[in-house]
Amino acid sequence: MSDSSSNAMWGGRFAAGPDAIMEAINASIGFDKRLAAQDIAGSRAHAAMLAAQGILRDSDAEAIREGLLTVLSEIESGSFQFSTALEDIHMNVESRLKEIVGEPAGRLHTARSRNDQVATDFRLWVRDQIDAAIGGVEALIRALLVQAEAGADWVMPGFTHLQTAQPVTWGHHMMAYVEMFSRDLSRFKDARVRMNESPLGAAALAGTSFPINRHMTAEALGFDRPMGNSLDAVSARDFALEFLGAASICAMHLSRFAEELVIWSSAQFRFVTLSDRFSTGSSIMPQKKNPDAAELIRAKIGRIFGANVALMMVMKGLPLAYSKDMQEDKEQVFDAADNLMLALAAMEGMVKDMSANRPQLAAAAGSGFSTATDLADWLVRVLDMPFRDAHHVTGSLVALAESKNCDLPDLTLEDMKSVHDAITDEVFGVLGVDNSVASRMSYGGTAPEQVRAQVARWKEVLG
Ligand code: ARG
Numbered sequence: 001m002s003d004s005s006s007n008a009m010w011g012g013r014f015a016a017g018p019d020a021i022m023e024a025i026n027a028s029i030g031f032d033k034r035l036a037a038q039d040i041a042g043s044r045a046h047a048a049m050l051a052a053q054g055i056l057r058d059s060d061a062e063a064i065r066e067g068l069l070t071v072l073s074e075i076e077s078g079s080f081q082f083s084t085a086l087e088d089i090h091m092n093v094e095s096r097l098k099e100i101v102g103e104p105a106g107r108l109h110t111a112r113s114r115n116d117q118v119a120t121d122f123r124l125w126v127r128d129q130i131d132a133a134i135g136g137v138e139a140l141i142r143a144l145l146v147q148a149e150a151g152a153d154w155v156m157p158g159f160t161h162l163q164t165a166q167p168v169t170w171g172h173h174m175m176a177y178v179e180m181f182s183r184d185l186s187r188f189k190d191a192r193v194r195m196n197e198s199p200l201g202a203a204a205l206a207g208t209s210f211p212i213n214r215h216m217t218a219e220a221l222g223f224d225r226p227m228g229n230s231l232d233a234v235s236a237r238d239f240a241l242e243f244l245g246a247a248s249i250c251a252m253h254l255s256r257f258a259e260e261l262v263i264w265s266s267a268q269f270r271f272v273t274l275s276d277r278f279s280t281g282s283s284i285m286p287q288k289k290n291p292d293a294a295e296l297i298r299a300k301i302g303r304i305f306g307a308n309v310a311l312m313m314v315m316k317g318l319p320l321a322y323s324k325d326m327q328e329d330k331e332q333v334f335d336a337a338d339n340l341m342l343a344l345a346a347m348e349g350m351v352k353d354m355s356a357n358r359p360q361l362a363a364a365a366g367s368g369f370s371t372a373t374d375l376a377d378w379l380v381r382v383l384d385m386p387f388r389d390a391h392h393v394t395g396s397l398v399a400l401a402e403s404k405n406c407d408l409p410d411l412t413l414e415d416m417k418s419v420h421d422a423i424t425d426e427v428f429g430v431l432g433v434d435n436s437v438a439s440r441m442s443y444g445g446t447a448p449e450q451v452r453a454q455v456a457r458w459k460e461v462l463g
Contacts, residue, residue, distance in 0.1 A: 009091050017085075026324075029082050031331050032089045036075045038124040039089050040068050042117060042200060045220035047108055055111065055210050060104035067101035068093070088327075089121070090114050111210035112203060115234040115322040119199035122330065124221060126243050129337040130192045133243075136344035137185045137250065138462065141178050143351040145462075148174035149455050153448035155433045156271065156361035157370055164368030167433040170356050171451040177257055178458055184250035191246050195239035198223035202233035205321035235321040237311065240333050244308040247340045251301040254343050258297040261350065265291045270360045275353030278346070293346045300339045307332035365433045369398045369408055374430040374439070383422050393420045 018026065044065060051061035071093055074080040086092045091114075098105035151170030158168035198218035201208065207230040214226035227233040264271035274291055282288035310332045314325050372394050379390035396419045401408050404415075409431040416423040429435060441447045444454070 009086065009095075023084060026087060027084045028088045028327050028330065029084055029086065029092055031334060032118075032121075032327075033075075033082055033092070034334060035089050035118075035121040035125055035330075036093065037072065038121040038128075039093055039117070040072045040075075041124065041221060042120045042217075043093065043108060044068055045217045046112055046200060048220065049213050049216045050107075050110060050210075052216060053211055053213055055212070056107055060107055063101040063104040064097065064108050067097045067105065070100055071096050088114070088118075090117050111201070111208040111212050113205075113234070115204050116199050116202040116230075118326075119202070119234050119236070120221070122333075123195060123199060123223075123239055126240050126333065126337075127192065127195065127222075129333075129341075130188050130195075130243055130246075132337075132341055133247065133250070133344070134185060134188050134192075136341055136348070137181050137188065140344055140348045140351065141181050141185070141458070141462065143348050144174045144178045144181070145455055145458055147171075147351060147354075147356075148178065148451065151356055151358075152451045152455065153434075153437070154356060154358050154361060155365040155437055156356075157364045157368065158446070164364075164370050166373055166446075167365040167370050167436045168446040169437050169448055169451055170361065171448065171455065172437075172446040175451060175454050175458075177253070178454075180253045181250070182458070182461075184246065184253060187246035187249065188243075191239070191242040195242065196222075196224045197227045198225070199227050199233035199236075201226060202230035205231055205234050231321045235318070235323075235326075237315055237326060237329050240329055241308070241311055241315070244304070244311060244333065244336055247336055248305050248308045251304040251340060251343065254347055255298045255301040257347065258294040261294040261354070262291050262298070265289075265294075269364075270357050271364070272354045272356055274350060275355075278350045278353055293350055297343045297346055300343055303339050304336045307336035362433065366409075367407060369401065371408055371431045371433060371436045372398055374436045375408060375427065378427055378430045379420070379423075382424075382426065383420075 047056060047061050047064045047068075050056035051058050056064075071080070074096070080092075080096065082092055083095070086095050094105060094108065097108065148171040151174070154170035155167050156170050156173065157164045158166050158173070198214065198221060200217045200221070201212050201214035218224070218226045227236075261272065261274065263269055265274050274289070274294070276289075278291075278293045279289045280292045282290065311329055314328050314332075318325055375397065376387065376390040376394040379385045379393055380387050383390075385393070397408065397411065397416065400415055400419060401411055404411070409428060413423070413425050416427060430439070437446050438448065441450060444450065
């Protein structure tokens with residue numbers, strides 16, 4: 001098998017071994033060794049099926065089973081010698097199996113090809129990542145729920161265009177992310193349902209003349225059923241793209257939140273204090289506490305988007321069925337998955353540890369004429385003004401407050417009357433931020449009561 005004068009695996013057809021450059025461009029073992037556990041699980045299922053179908057002698061199947069377990073333990077313990085000449089994980093495992101068990105190893109590849117093998121391995125790997133992503137997003141949602149429940153009635157400014165818009169509650173803001181991440185959760189779950197079919201037994205592309213049982217291998221590997229078309233089975237990578245798509249959207253949400261944490265933790269905002277555990281210092285400026293985890297989340301997200309685009313580009317021009325281009329699917333997905341899991345865990349850690357600066361949030365909530373809409377609504381409700389007129393009157397009052405360098409509640413009744421004489425001192429009741437948020441009782445609104453209802457709903461959903 002390690003004969004270098006001809007090819008190690010297909011010496012029958014080839015008189016000469018590959019050029020060194022060929023070997024370098026062709027080999028995938030440097031990265032697809034991450035599929036080792038999946039590859040061995042797939043081979044074990046395949047061998048057991050071949051034996052059950054009478055295609056493989058029981059004694060050979062047993063030798064293969066034992067041998068594969070030995071290979072797995074060698075890989076897990078780090079003693080396995082990976083060889084670039086053997087191209088990929090599939091041939092590295094088979095070659096070592098041959099060294100361990102001899103002749104029966106050569107029977108394992110009956111009714112199978114590396115094409116259905118890699119498709120199976122990769123599906124199993126991506127499925128594990130989807131499960132990990134589901135766990136990571138759920139943990140993050142739980143951390144957000146804790147923040148939301150604690151701060152259901154803590155007021156803070158709500159923004160549009162990053163300009164103060166209307167007061168909202170801390171809990172409401174946290175729950176916005178709960179909604180976003182819950183959709184990510186459902187996207188991952190949905191992708192998992194669709195991808196959970198087995199390519200194994202599609203062989204190279206056309207199926208096989210051996211009387212295999214694809215239902216048996218599908219079941220052994222936890223798939224719902226075998227894929228229904230062997231050409232599609234070896235050439236489909238949309239399962240990986242769906243993972244990357246869901247990962248990209250989730251990453252985009254993480255990045256937006258990370259951006260808010262960067263802004264909120266700045267000396268100008270001081271809305272939150274991030275824990276020391278998720279911040280770093282500066283080597284020169286002693287006062288600095290930098291939100292590096294948030295910044296790195298925001299930055300790493302680009303790699304996930306990049307992987308999505310890169311795999312789309314790899315796939316878009318490929319005729320059916322397998323093409324070697326598809327070997328380029330793995331590194332992108334590995335990198336995206338690694339960074340997604342890291343970003344999710346870092347975000348969860350930051351959310352768990354961060355503390356909202358309530359006085360600062362409340363002060364900010366009341367500045368910037370944040371209750372101007374409440375004032376306009378009061379003019380409509382109490383003075384029966386058309387909203388457009390109320391908007392105009394309120395605008396004049398804001399301009400007046402601005403000229404006096406004060407906020408709306410600081411205007412006197414006389415000031416108010418100078419703009420519209422029907423205004424009474426009852427208006428001051430709606431200019432406070434607590435009243436403002438409490439009044440927004442529409443379903444999904446920012447009133448603490450509504451926020452608590454949503455927290456309860458999500459706790460119920462998550463169980
Ligand atoms: N290392 C290959 C890959 O990752 C395995 C499949 C090779 N198939 C083939 N027909 N050369 O795609």
